[in-house]
Amino acid sequence: MAYFQEQETDEDASYDPNIEEDENISKLDVLRFEGADTIVFIDPPSYVPNRSLQPQSEASIPHYVHSHTLLDTKSPYFTKLFDPRRQARMIKRSEFLGNLPDGIKYVINLTPPSTDDEAVAFTTELSCPLGIRTWTRELSRLDLPVDCVGGEDEGIETEGGSKKSALPSEYSDSRHRTGIVHILQALGGVNPCLDTPCKLWTFFALAKVFGIATIGHIKIHILTWLYDGTNACFIELHPEITYRIARGIECDYLCQDSFTVLVGEEALLRLANAGKPPRLQWPEVTFHGRQREPLDDEDRQRIEYASQSLVDRILEEFIQLTGSQMDWLLQLPSTMMISRHIDDCAEHCSLASDLLSSLKLYVRGHIVANMTRSVDTRSSRLNHYIDPCNYPEHDYTNSYKNMRYVERIISKTFWRTVRGEGYSDCLRKPDEKFRDMTIADLGGHLHLFQSENEAKLSYVSLEDILRAVNQFNNHVDFDSPKFVQREWGGGDIFIEKRGGSLPDLDSDIETDETPEETATESSMASVFDPIVFLQQVRTSLGDLTERMAKGCRQGAHFKLTDTITCLTNNEFRYLPLWAGGDDDGSGGVFTDQGIPNLETGGFSMPGPAIHTGSTAPSTTSYSNIAPSEGQSTVQCASHKATGSQWADVVSLVSSEGHAIEDESYGPTPDEKREDTEDTFIDMDTSADDFEDYFDTDSEDNDTVIVGTPSQSDPIEETSELLEHMSLEMEAGSK
Incomplete structure (x- = not known):
């Protein structure tokens, strides 16, 4: 038997009002798994007064978990915590003074670091992008599911003193600690409460730092959040963030969905700038007015190559x-x-x-x-x-x-x-x-x-x-x-x-x-x-x-994206192998395409696997289409066969001779834009819904009872479940 226990608030007279702004720090659920053999400490911040660190304070009460839920992840971060020498020091320094409770073998400390490079790394990874922090504002406009955006975030900051425009802070210490508990819950087979975008990002970022973002128990909660009804609009409105998440958890169809939006937007920009002087900076806004969010040079170049392939093919x-x-x-x-x-x-x-x-x-x-x-x-x-x-x-x-x-x-x-x-x-x-x-x-x-x-x-x-x-x-x-x-x-x-x-x-x-x-x-x-x-x-x-207007797969539904989303292997080949592409890290997928010169409208750099610079975002990674680049440079893929969608509609003309009229050249008047007719375009689309695959039974409001873990590996079971989901989506597209 396992349970979470939320302790009552300490109403001691010595309560310090100076920590009122961080009152959520002490509101962590306390985990108690039946048969647990590991104690996990998540200490409160060092600036919390010592008198609040008494045993009756819930922030100092340890969590009881199973060691195998951490070790089975094969995470180097977790594995290091169970090193015998480190365990000896942790047990000696713990409040139990070497006298561990019955059944407890290990003591680990997941308290967020407060100094040195490790603290900087955590803070950098866990800092929420602007698109994450503002997503809750779309609750009414997009009719977003309350389970995804209806919660409360810690560390709210205001813009210009306006409460209406309040935004969650980029980084919150209490949100960091809550995210650690969410990780432990997910690894234990229990649904974490990811009811805000910032909690979702913190959960994802922590999983990356811990080296467990790609395992089933983590991926399932992230994907469920992203594909939950109208919340899937996040993929269209913030494709850069979604793409970063997809790469972090290595989900092929999420990577392709976000990559599709990014490539279509870039293709339209390339056409819009064709015949004009080359632009040396990555445009900050799409043709339709969407603010583009940061991506590193490697991913920008993938998008450049794929968008050029898309332009060639569609033309x-x-x-x-x-x-x-x-x-x-x-x-x-x-x-x-x-x-x-x-x-x-x-x-x-x-x-x-x-x-x-x-x-x-x-x-x-x-x-x-x-x-x-x-x-x-x-x-x-x-x-x-x-x-x-x-x-x-x-x-x-x-x-x-x-x-x-x-x-x-x-x-x-x-x-x-x-x-x-x-x-x-x-x-x-x-x-x-x-x-x-x-x-x-x-x-x-x-x-x-x-x-x-x-x-x-x-x-x-x-x-x-x-x-x-x-x-x-x-x-x-x-x-x-x-x-x-x-x-x-x-x-x-x-x-x-x-x-x-x-x-x-x-x-x-x-x-x-x-x-x-x-x-x-x-x-x-x-x-x-x-x-x-x-x-x-x-x-x-x-x-x-119909093929031109649809997405790259049957399960992808785009409500707002007006650029072409019918990408094929010609464009996806620039993605990594795990995402269905041909990039094995050798750079061959880029070198066999030729590298157009930037001065004549080519790409800014050779390709992700060729350049040796930093992967930090660059402001000089952009190019235009020169008149000489209209011909396709797409060659045979090394990983998958490629082909045009035109083959799905008609076959190539046979070798038999057919009559072709003589169409002579005529005068060339200047193109003039005029409104010849106003027409209303009627389109019906639908969002893709995912079910929640983890059921949690509640008793009262303070304790959640979880069944005894089975003998089989729960992480492996969840991985198989995710794989089954992916196969079902692929089967549907076929």
């Missing part, structure tokens, strides 16, 4: 989608029959070639029309998330409108609009000002776009498409049905299919066909159905855009 995706080739469109079943007809004809069929050219112009125009629309950022409809002071601010709503067209490719808002409306057969048309432009004009400062000066943006109407369809179908089969455009109530436009031979149909759409252009029907050809074609286009675009 290539867009060029494949809208460039002059548009192979994905030629791979649709409805368009492949046109290609088969061309292959089967003895002479070049101009009608088929013109139809393919018109279809590519029509679909490309729809994609670009959505790219150039001025809409609100996708999650702006969640008004309770928008705050006048904290990120995301009101400017976040208009950030998409302030992007250059090419920058919008990294935004989820763009990809959510590409699929098009399902209530009309008519695709969206680009603005008139783009009539004489090409894809190259949208991003001429990037290498990949410079080669797309034949991908025209000339507008093709649905009526033009149907005219070309009817001409081709009549050429293939004289008795083919005719397709006409009809407008129904509400202004929606639909395609109507009419059967019968062409001469007997209404003359809604005139044809310029001559008898010389009519040929015998090919045995492999069939009529082209524009209704089916548009359905296939929407399906293909829908599959691609």
Whole structure:
């Protein structure tokens, strides 16, 4: 049997009011585990008056724990405490004067050091980042779980004398001592009360100092806190802190989730600064206005390399989608029959070639029309998330409108609009000002776009498409049905299919066909159905855009992040092996990518495993994209195979020849930002909930009864539980 006992407050007349500010120091739960063989002292601070250190003071009452819960962690810090020589000194110096209670074999002292380098190290590690200290302020706005942020923190300090803006202090001696008790509770299989962000950070930081942050009994409580309902928003709003926690506890999916946010934000900044003079400092604010928090140079460079890989990949995706080739469109079943007809004809069929050219112009125009629309950022409809002071601010709503067209490719808002409306057969048309432009004009400062000066943006109407369809179908089969455009109530436009031979149909759409252009029907050809074609286009675009808008795994849900979160192995390869990356510490994952020169827009330093400087944060770790860097430098991964998501939507074009229209280069007017249409983006997302895996039975308000520890290793059991959680999440993503 084990229990925690909270002693009654000492009401001795000699109580010193000078220690009133530190009254929480003495409010530690006292641990009593049945069959305990180890006494743990956590003494109060040296500045507490001696008269308060009497046995009746709870701060001086030792904790009774099992030695194996500490030794089984394999922690060098704990192992050293059980050294025989040290034990002999501790027992001699203890209040028991060598006469240990029955069953007690060891005495250890976990009192926080107060002098020397060890005290500085503890204070540095346990000092809470600003994002941790301010997180409780989001309780109402984000509807955070009370179990995570509803507690009281020690060491409250005010800003400008305002009680409303009170913040917990960076470091609190009493919070330090409470954190030690929380560690002992977790190792004993009992839930620690991590009901404030500062307690969570102190628990994590102490685990790092003790060398036990990666064991199951510690990780489970940290992960439960971070993924508890809406508290998971912490990953998006403070990804640097989350990333540091993930690296400390070596959790692969938490590391990937936070890394995803950081890489997407950096990718957008790189695109926004492309073609501009290199910036030698790491930007302190993201494009959307989030204050970036400290990271060391090693992790910043991982983000730089991964963001460049992401930019290359997404730009290539867009060029494949809208460039002059548009192979994905030629791979649709409805368009492949046109290609088969061309292959089967003895002479070049101009009608088929013109139809393919018109279809590519029509679909490309729809994609670009959505790219150039001025809409609100996708999650702006969640008004309770928008705050006048904290990120995301009101400017976040208009950030998409302030992007250059090419920058919008990294935004989820763009990809959510590409699929098009399902209530009309008519695709969206680009603005008139783009009539004489090409894809190259949208991003001429990037290498990949410079080669797309034949991908025209000339507008093709649905009526033009149907005219070309009817001409081709009549050429293939004289008795083919005719397709006409009809407008129904509400202004929606639909395609109507009419059967019968062409001469007997209404003359809604005139044809310029001559008898010389009519040929015998090919045995492999069939009529082209524009209704089916548009359905296939929407399906293909829908599959691609869903992948672009989702996270890197099924369990990752991002409510506020508007940058792309669909990272692949191309980007994750820069993470350590334990996080699913390819970095084994040798530096090979960075050296095989080439190292662009900073003066031409390259990275600030070679890579984490190459440079030999300090890992302290640097202010000169940033770079831009030069025009010559538009081509991807991603090569084969040494740990996992990599590939583009485009392979999930369409296969590469076959070696068979297909008709490709001749799209000539047109004039290049200056890009002008104008609001062509205001649109409301509707997005539904959900948070990921985790259950609490430790059940604690309470008796009264002062004592918690814990069952007798089993013979099996509790730490190993919890590790297996965490591994099971991870496997379930991976299985869900597959």
